[in-house]
Amino acid sequence: MSITIVYTMIALSAIGILAAVILYFVAQKFKVYEDPRIDEVESALPGANCGGCGFAGCRAFAEACVKENELSALFCPVGGNDCMTDVAGILGLEAVTKDPRVAVVRCNGTCEHRPKTNQFDGASSCAVASSLYSGDTGCQYGCLGHGDCVAACDFDAIHMNPETGLPEVIDDKCVACGACVEACPKTLIELRKRGPKDRKIYVSCRNEDKGGIAKKSCEVACIGCSKCFKVCPFDAITMKNNLAFIDSDKCKLCRKCVVECPTNAIIELGFPPRKIKADLPPKPAVKKEAPVKKEVKATEENKTDNIEKK
Amino acid sequence: MLKTFKLGGVHPAENKLSADKAIEKLALPKSVFIPVAQHIGAPAQALVKKGDQVKVGQLVAKSGGFVSANIHSSVSGTVKKVDLAMDSSGYPKQGILIDVEGDEWETGIDTSSTLVKNFETDPKKIIDRINEAGVVGLGGATFPTHVKLVPPQGMKAEVLLINGVECEPYLTSDHRVMLEKADELLVGVRLLMCALEVDKAYIGIENNKPDAIKHLKELAAKESGIEIVPLKVKYPQGGEKQLIKAVTGREVPSGALPIAVGAVVSNVGTALAVYEAVQKNKPLVERVVTITGKSVKNPANFLVRVGTPIQYLIDAAGGLPEDTGKIISGGPMMGKAVASTDIPVTKGTSGILLMQDAEAKRQPMKNCIRCTRCVTVCPMGLEPYFLMTVSDKQIWEKAEASKIMDCIECGSCSYTCPADRPLLDYIRLGKGKVGNIIRSRKK
Numbered sequence: 018m019s020i021t022i023v024y025t026m027i028a029l030s031a032i033g034i035l036a037a038v039i040l041y042f043v044a045q046k047f048k049v050y051e052d053p054r055i056d057e058v059e060s061a062l063p064g065a066n067c068g069g070c071g072f073a074g075c076r077a078f079a080e081a082c083v084k085e086n087e088l089s090a091l092f093c094p095v096g097g098n099d100c101m102t103d104v105a106g107i108l109g110l111e112a113v114t115k116d117p118r119v120a121v122v123r124c125n126g127t128c129e130h131r132p133k134t135n136q137f138d139g140a141s142s143c144a145v146a147s148s149l150y151s152g153d154t155g156c157q158y159g160c161l162g163h164g165d166c167v168a169a170c171d172f173d174a175i176h177m178n179p180e181t182g183l184p185e186v187i188d189d190k191c192v193a194c195g196a197c198v199e200a201c202p203k204t205l206i207e208l209r210k211r212g213p214k215d216r217k218i219y220v221s222c223r224n225e226d227k228g229g230i231a232k233k234s235c236e237v238a239c240i241g242c243s244k245c246f247k248v249c250p251f252d253a254i255t256m257k258n259n260l261a262f263i264d265s266d267k268c269k270l271c272r273k274c275v276v277e278c279p280t281n282a283i284i285e286l287g288f289p290p291r292k293i294k295a296d297l298p299p300k301p302a303v304k305k306e307a308p309v310k311k312e313v314k315a316t317e318e319n320k321t322d323n324i325e326k327k
Numbered sequence: 328m329l330k331t332f333k334l335g336g337v338h339p340a341e342n343k344l345s346a347d348k349a350i351e352k353l354a355l356p357k358s359v360f361i362p363v364a365q366h367i368g369a370p371a372q373a374l375v376k377k378g379d380q381v382k383v384g385q386l387v388a389k390s391g392g393f394v395s396a397n398i399h400s401s402v403s404g405t406v407k408k409v410d411l412a413m414d415s416s417g418y419p420k421q422g423i424l425i426d427v428e429g430d431e432w433e434t435g436i437d438t439s440s441t442l443v444k445n446f447e448t449d450p451k452k453i454i455d456r457i458n459e460a461g462v463v464g465l466g467g468a469t470f471p472t473h474v475k476l477v478p479p480q481g482m483k484a485e486v487l488l489i490n491g492v493e494c495e496p497y498l499t500s501d502h503r504v505m506l507e508k509a510d511e512l513l514v515g516v517r518l519l520m521c522a523l524e525v526d527k528a529y530i531g532i533e534n535n536k537p538d539a540i541k542h543l544k545e546l547a548a549k550e551s552g553i554e555i556v557p558l559k560v561k562y563p564q565g566g567e568k569q570l571i572k573a574v575t576g577r578e579v580p581s582g583a584l585p586i587a588v589g590a591v592v593s594n595v596g597t598a599l600a601v602y603e604a605v606q607k608n609k610p611l612v613e614r615v616v617t618i619t620g621k622s623v624k625n626p627a628n629f630l631v632r633v634g635t636p637i638q639y640l641i642d643a644a645g646g647l648p649e650d651t652g653k654i655i656s657g658g659p660m661m662g663k664a665v666a667s668t669d670i671p672v673t674k675g676t677s678g679i680l681l682m683q684d685a686e687a688k689r690q691p692m693k694n695c696i697r698c699t700r701c702v703t704v705c706p707m708g709l710e711p712y713f714l715m716t717v718s719d720k721q722i723w724e725k726a727e728a729s730k731i732m733d734c735i736e737c738g739s740c741s742y743t744c745p746a747d748r749p750l751l752d753y754i755r756l757g758k759g760k761v762g763n764i765i766r767s768r769k770k
Contacts, residue, residue: 135666138653138689140749142719148756150417150666157418 054107055079061103062093067171069094069194082108089113095192116266118193118208120175120186124160125221125284127181131156131235147202155234158223160184160205169200188215209265216270216287218263220245225258232280239282245274329534331559332569335706337739339496339562339660341535345619345626346499350507352630353643355427359402359634361387362414362422365673366463367470368394373423379406384433384610387423390458396471396674397461401612401632404428415656415663415670422671425634436609442510443606446518450476453522453605460604461611461674465596466490466501466565467657469675472597476522478586485589487520487528488574489598491543492558492565494533495658498678500615501595503628505532505539508599509546515598516553518605523591529574530595531556533564562660563737567592569706581733596677616640616672620681622648631672637679638668652684660738693746701740701750707733711740711750718757723764726757732765734758 058079066074070093072081082091088110093100098114105112131154137146143165151157162182166175174190175197177183184197188211198206205223212218220239224231228240241259253267254274263274263283275283364370371388381387381400388398404427411419432438446453458473478484493501504512520528530547532540534557547553556574558564568579570592577588585592593601596614603609612633619626624645631640637654641647647668655662656676664687672679701711709730717726731754740750 138664138687140692140752142752142756145749145752145756148759149663149752151413151419153666 052083054083057107058082058104061096061107062100063095065095065171065192065194067095067192067194067196069192069196087111087113094118094194117211119188119191119211119215119217120193120195120197120206121209121217121219122160122166122175122184122186122206123219123221123223124158124183124203124205125237125282126154126156126159126235127183130237131159137161143200144202156224156226156231156238158203158205158225159235161203165200165202166197166206169196171196212265212270212287214287216285217265218268218270218272218275218283218285219265220261220263220282221284222282223260225260227259231259237281239278240280242279244277244279245283248273248277329557329559330573331561332564332572332706334708335704335739336561336563336569337704337743338560339742341560342496342619342621343499343502343535344497344621344623345617345628346502346536348499348503348625348627350503350615350628350630353632353635353640355402355430355632356635356639358404358407358424358426359632360412360414360422360424360636360669360671361398361401361634362412362420362671362673363388363398364420365398365469365633365675366396367468368392368396368474370421371395371398373409373421375400375406375409375423377406377408380404381406381425382431382433384436384612386610390461390471394471394474396463396473397459397610398423399461399610399612400425401634402427403431413667413670415665415673415676417663417666437607438609442514444514446514446521446605448521450522450524453518456605456608457522457601460600460609462597462600462604463611463674464594465600465614465674465677466594467661467675467677469673472593472601475591475593476519478523478591482586483589484523484525484586484591485527486575486591487516487523487525488570488590488592489516489519489528489530489595490565490567490570490592491530491532491536491539491595492570493536494560494562494565495660495662495677496562497619497680498617498658499619500617500628500677502536502539504595504599504615505536506542509543511602512595512599513543513546513550513553514606515600515602517550518601519591519593519598520552525591526552528553529556530554531558531564531570531574533558533560535560563706563735563739566706566735566737568735581730611674614672614674614676616676617678618644618681619678620648620651621683621686622650623681624648633674634671636669636671637665637676640672640679641668641681648681648683650683650685651681652687653682655680655682660742661736689749690747692748695746695748698745700743700745704739704743706737706739707735709734711754712748714757715748715750715753718753718760721760723757723761727761727764731757731761 059076062075064075070078072078092115102112133153134155135153137153141163143161143163146161152161160183164177166184172190172192174187175184178185193208222239224238231238231240239260243256245261246254246256251267251269253264255262275285363373369392371391373388375387382403385400387400390397404425407424407426409423412422414420454473454476462472463469491505516528540557544555547555558573567585571585571590579585579588600611613630615628616631617628618640627644653664656665695712714731734754738751
């Protein structure tokens with residue numbers, strides 16, 4: 018009885034040793050050399066696997082970084098400049114810095130501004146709705162409100178506001194990976210430069226219809242009047258197809274265009290409030306406003322100073 | 328045993344409310360909007376401008392390519408503008424708005440109802456005439472007929488199938504055409520046979536139209552080569568591929584056209600339009616449209632000029648019922664809900680259905696339990712539940728490999744799903760995306 022156990026042990030050990038030897042030689046034969054820096058770079062990356070860099074995931078991005086001789090074409094929007102500096106350090110390359118960006122929804126057609134003309138009864142998906150028809154309001158360019166962008170976001174940074182029926186971006190969480198930009202069938206979402214203290218000015222409209230038609234379907238539509246275009250001192254505004262567009266790279270956040278817009282299609286966010294100003298003529302009002310604010314709150318005063326310097 | 332197709336199929340309640348209503352000529356509207364894209368293929372190029380005077384049957388937009396069709400004015404009057412307006416696609420489309428003044432026809436068009444039987448048997452002349460008259464498939468797909476009649480190189484049509492199935496519930500326009508315009512229809516069939524150089528034509532009719540079958544059988548007995556085939560009632564028998572399978576037993580391979588098995592399919596309405604184009608020199612400017620619905624006062628079959636706003640039809644049928652939930656252009660299975668009553672009747676509008684709120688409203692979507700009812704009813708042998716999932720998750724390679732492009736969008740899957748899942752919505756979306764991918768690959 019016990020001899021059987023001994024034989025078994027010997028036989029199994031022999032098979033084990035033999036298999037180990039074979040595996041050793043096979044492993045030597047089929048060995049694939051992998052640059053150890055790939056692992057290093059990958060560990061420096063955020064590991065979100067969001068695809069915002071344009072690659073299938075962080076590993077694929079790390080491989081691409083190691084292969085390239087310079088990093089100008091590669092950028093991890095999640096990790097940002099800090100992360101890319103680390104990656105450049107590992108690879109001994111020069112780090113390329115980019116302005117941080119943030120997603121902005123360019124539609125302000127809330128239920129009040131843009132009355133519904135019909136009811137959509139299909140699958141609750143923007144992609145499906147837009148493949149079927151122009152939407153449940155008079156504006157064929159505006160937000161459909163089924164939240165494809167929300168579903169696409171891996172970072173919980175965009176949510177539907179049930180009151181307005183529009184998505185809202187949480188700036189602190191947004192990493193500018195561009196997933197929502199891809200998901201929106203109406204191309205309403207744009208990645209814009211993050212202004213100081215998350216301030217931004219943008220035309221919150223994509224309506225390319227002529228003024229009258231646009232205004233009829235939505236109160237806050239851009240009617241293509243070009244007033245903002247004329248007032249902009251920095252050539253940041255372009256007019257195309259009855260629609261104004263503010264280039265966030267050129268915009269100095271002077272807010273001149275905001276007051277000028279007759280339909281309030283241009284939106285300013287993150288700025289201190291300026292309630293009294295709106296009634297006064299725009300240009301002198303900006304300068305008069307600053308001292309008033311100073312008395313009210315110290316922090317806000319800093320903000321206004323910043324803008325004036327810029 | 329009646330013939331039918333093999334795979335899948337459903338049998339929705341027929342609701343042919345207007346089957347016994349004779350075709351009525353609808354009075355002219357005040358103005359018409361004629362879209363330049365009423366067919367599959369390139370949009371036509373508008374030839375008129377604001378202020379031009381036009382007559383009925385005058386060419387107002389020229390075919391924009393090989394797969395395209397001419398558009399003729401359906402009324403006489405003044406062109407108000409050439410601009411964008413909403414059509415049944417749900418998006419604003421280019422078109423011609425004409426204010427109606429009188430009813431003056433272009434010279435050379437025979438508007439009498441005398442039957443002209445004899446014709447020249449030159450296929451090229453017939454096809455040219457069909458091309459000039461802007462005839463497209465009136466079954467709903469609106470494929471230009473002259474393109475269909477010229478088989479691609481190396482292929483030869485062997486048999487002509489005339490689609491008188493009308494398997495969509497509610498719709499009766501084809502049924503009425505078969506009853507009231509049978510003589511003209513048969514001349515049209517002979518014209519099509521001559522153009523294709525085939526000596527056999529079958530007219531497939533579902534067995535729920537015994538009067539049409541009987542009437543056409545009597546008339547066809549005098550003609551050689553035209554046979555009436557009664558078919559079992561099953562949706563979507565009117566699908567091109569399903570009809571070929573049912574009548575000839577041949578199966579069109581995946582991704583191929585019916586001509587691959589030597590068949591050409593045309594709708595009865597198209598055959599009538601061919602007759603009018605060739606024998607009467609009358610372009611396609613009017614068609615029979617069913618206006619129906621359970622609450623509609625007077626369901627009817629109207630002979631309507633292309634471009635007439637559907638509001639006009641609704642008024643003629645007794646006004647919009649209080650309990651209307653959806654207005655559908657086409658039948659309940661494949662038709663499309665429209666967002667406004669200002670959209671025009673186009674060449675492809677076979678019916679306007681005013682659905683009651685209760686029957687139209689969709690139920691909230693539940694989870695898929697893989698009961699595979701959708702697979703059982705799919706007439707193309709696809710797996711709709713899987714196609715919906717891959718379209719939702721945007722896995723286009725898998726969608727393509729699972730033959731999403733074979734879907735004929737009949738809606739049997741959505742109709743039958745016990746969990747009320749919007750299968751077809753997603754499959755359509757996937758089809759569009761995969762189609763774009765395939766086209767970009769070819770370039």
